[in-house]
Amino acid sequence: xxxxxxxxxxxxxxxTEEEKELSRSFFISKKLRxxxxxxQEGDVCRYLxxxxxxxxxxxIVNDRGHEHITQFAFEGWWIGDQFxxxxxxxxxxxxxxxxxxxxxxxxxxxxxxxxERIPKFERYFRILLQNSLIATQKRLxxxxxxxxxxxxxxxxxxxxxxxxxxxxxxxxxxxxxxxPETLSRIRKQLTSGKKAQPAKDKVQE
Amino acid sequence: xxxxxxxxxxxxxxxTEEEKELSRSFFISKKLRxxxxxxQEGDVCRYLxxxxxxxxxxxIVNDRGHEHITQFAFEGWWIGDQFxxxxxxxxxxxxxxxxxxxxxxxxxxxxxxxxERIPKFERYFRILLQNSLIATQKRLxxxxxxxxxxxxxxxxxxxxxxxxxxxxxxxxxxxxxxxPETLSRIRKQLTSGKKAQPAKDKVQE
Numbered sequence: 001x002x003x004x005x006x007x008x009x010x011x012x013x014x015x016t017e018e019e020k021e022l023s024r025s026f027f028i029s030k031k032l033r034x035x036x037x038x039x040q041e042g043d044v045c046r047y048l049x050x051x052x053x054x055x056x057x058x059x060i061v062n063d064r065g066h067e068h069i070t071q072f073a074f075e076g077w078w079i080g081d082q083f084x085x086x087x088x089x090x091x092x093x094x095x096x097x098x099x100x101x102x103x104x105x106x107x108x109x110x111x112x113x114x115x116e117r118i119p120k121f122e123r124y125f126r127i128l129l130q131n132s133l134i135a136t137q138k139r140l141x142x143x144x145x146x147x148x149x150x151x152x153x154x155x156x157x158x159x160x161x162x163x164x165x166x167x168x169x170x171x172x173x174x175x176x177x178x179x180p181e182t183l184s185r186i187r188k189q190l191t192s193g194k195k196a197q198p199a200k201d202k203v204q205e
Numbered sequence: 206x207x208x209x210x211x212x213x214x215x216x217x218x219x220x221t222e223e224e225k226e227l228s229r230s231f232f233i234s235k236k237l238r239x240x241x242x243x244x245q246e247g248d249v250c251r252y253l254x255x256x257x258x259x260x261x262x263x264x265i266v267n268d269r270g271h272e273h274i275t276q277f278a279f280e281g282w283w284i285g286d287q288f289x290x291x292x293x294x295x296x297x298x299x300x301x302x303x304x305x306x307x308x309x310x311x312x313x314x315x316x317x318x319x320x321e322r323i324p325k326f327e328r329y330f331r332i333l334l335q336n337s338l339i340a341t342q343k344r345l346x347x348x349x350x351x352x353x354x355x356x357x358x359x360x361x362x363x364x365x366x367x368x369x370x371x372x373x374x375x376x377x378x379x380x381x382x383x384x385p386e387t388l389s390r391i392r393k394q395l396t397s398g399k400k401a402q403p404a405k406d407k408v409q410e
Binding site for chain 2: 062081083092119130132134139140143145
């Protein structure tokens, strides 16, 4: 269960076997079936979740009832609402399993204790947050300034080859801010090597 | 020159006087006049900048020549392109002084050495990155799902009272993704207590 997590730790910090054993005790194993929620809007985000297996999405719903997907998380990634986790304020986010998932959950209290007892984790979380910040900054820049075609091309370049096939088309379209029909047209055009026409139907609110 | 920076350190970590003195040596002082650039698109972001005085903006320009402001940074904030800083790849961002600025610059090499010699800074940067991630996640969520009125209300609630008056109107409008005329209308309506009409003119690309 901890193989992937320990592999990720090893990429960033050097833990002794004793520290690894101790760190294990701070996590709670959790299985989610497809369509179950890790977090629902209005609840406090009590856990950051490391994805050992499966795929999740985080999304917000605006006042007009429209869903906007902010993030996907697959094996080896963390997901959670940092703001709610840190401040204990109700979250505006929903985090839903798109596939059956195996997660390792870390509560705020467990994280604080882990940082206190194994200060090396300050470095691990610093690097993790740096990578999350970079990914979120890229997502913001692309949502502000790119066409749907550019956002799609960047998505398939920046994620594992199999990922777009695991995500239902309407969710991929929601992430890109376009309709499923436009996504289908872009994919066909990119596959056939033709330059896609700029998408005119960016979802407006 | 280091008063505000040390005040920010003190809020997050406990440094000895010796460590403060040492940390000072990793920074380079830099003054920028209004309209000068800290970073231009295509260059590698060599420094993270702490703002002792003044105000800057970070923006991207898309293929169609449109500017999109991603961040403002004022006294006590850090600004830089984390992706370019970390990977040494050319940046897509421009960082420009909106007012005369006094900055403290930290290079990658200096940051690495500071973290090695004073490991407490792992914690400082972890907390800093956590706050930056929260701000960027909020900016992403609002750019995806909120109306211009909601984005404007959130901006004036979340920043110091004087800040909107320091930012030129056309830049504030660019940050919110609307025209200066719409911003002017929203401000008037909010001031007079009337509910603003939803802005229809979100800048489209």
